[in-house]
Amino acid sequence: MTRRFDGAASAGRPVRVGLDVGGSKTEALALDAEGRVVARHRCGSVRGPAGVVETVRDAVAVLCGPSSALRAESVGIGIPGQVEAPSGRVRHAVNLELRDLDLGRILEQELGAPVTIENDVKVAAVGACRLRGRAAESLAYLNLGTGVAAGVVVDGVLQRGVGGVAGEIGHLSVDPRGAACPCGQRGCIETVAGGGAVARRWGGIGDLPVLEMFDAADRGDERALRLRGELAGGVAAAVRLLVLTLDVPAVLLGGGLANLGDRLRAVVVDELRGAAEASDFLGSLRVDERLEMLPPGSGAPALGAAHVGAEVGTVRTAPV
Known part of the structure; x- marks a missing residue:
């Protein structure tokens, strides 16, 4: 120092x-x-x-x-x-x-x-609430970066859990026979929806392999179409999980993959609507209508960190 x-x-x-x-x-x-x-x-x-x-x-x-x-x-x-x-x-x-x-x-x-330190995805969820001008609302922020994780705010209260791992849904196994995950499980959401895993599976040569994969899928490349479909399915599974467990009115997508914007949202919405068409129960929840994109360059993590830091000593956290 x-x-x-x-x-x-x-x-x-x-x-x-x-x-x-x-x-x-x-x-x-x-x-x-x-x-x-x-x-x-x-x-x-x-x-x-x-x-x-x-x-x-x-x-x-x-x-x-x-x-x-x-x-x-x-x-x-x-x-x-x-x-x-x-x-x-x-x-x-x-x-x-x-x-x-x-x-x-x-x-x-x-x-x-006074200094308060918190996980970046969790403070981003707080920042997302502030950006929407509704500090006391409920929402889930789904971060799609190298990995997958969520931050959850319920009635203005940041959810942490007893060990601080609330929201680590990227390590929920959705396919026990799927690809190995660094966490030691198989078929975790992160293995199909994490940017790092998708980039490795695509094996592109560009600086932005996931974008390269989307471009190839738009051209009809079969392998790219399959990987894009698996990515969309993994993100859709995470969104449904957040809605079914918390019934939040909004799930905001952010992180590096969210820079794909409407190109990502469109394929995820297609997955959500396909599942809803096959299930009256899911259809009644209108999960696709709850999906939103965090605006690029919003600064939500830094904004949320400032608000969480201001509450040092009185931070309202709650176990799930």
Whole structure:
């Protein structure tokens, strides 16, 4: 670690800072008392314990440093991995090369402000509620990135579960004879709907293999059509699972694969409608009408992190 940045001691208007610290990039923003975004900053992420601390400290310094008119009164951070709340200890974050690190305590010492750390998908669900202007609503946010996971908010309460793993539906096995999953099971939703698994199975040569696969499917390539169908089926299964277990009025798709936009939504909706046509029960639920896309570049994880961080000490969490 290098010098300590005392954001709380800086003069200026108090703001709530939120950061989305990913494996390659970090997005930070500051909210005023009315919840308006008054500053943003994006930078690369440095991995490892010292690197993550440096990334967060430097990003907060850009927003709330000595020369800024802003002062960090709270800091919320979303990271990909297993986080122990409310302590802020990171048990496992592979993409950031963190393991069993008391990151919350370390960053509070570095920043001189209260710090709350939460899983990035969970804070994205909170951010999605705020973007919709309904902080107390119920919804599920389905993140389709390298893996698959969900964040759930019920009546404004973020659902964590007793061990913080609520929403890890990517590791629900839907085909015991399916492909092996890194979690040790077979046929998990993630093996057909996770971006990493789809890219490996497609084996494309481009920088965006899933997009390449969609393009090939549009041209009628049989293997691409099969993989796209399996992806759509996996996402549809995850959406139905969230609706059937929680009866949320909306399931928002986000993450890297959601950048496909309507191309992804269309094939998932087709799967949902096909299942509904074969089942009066599913048809009555109108699952396809509950599916929405999180707008690209919405900043939901950083926004949610700022709101969760502002509630430090009074975060309303509930077991499922």
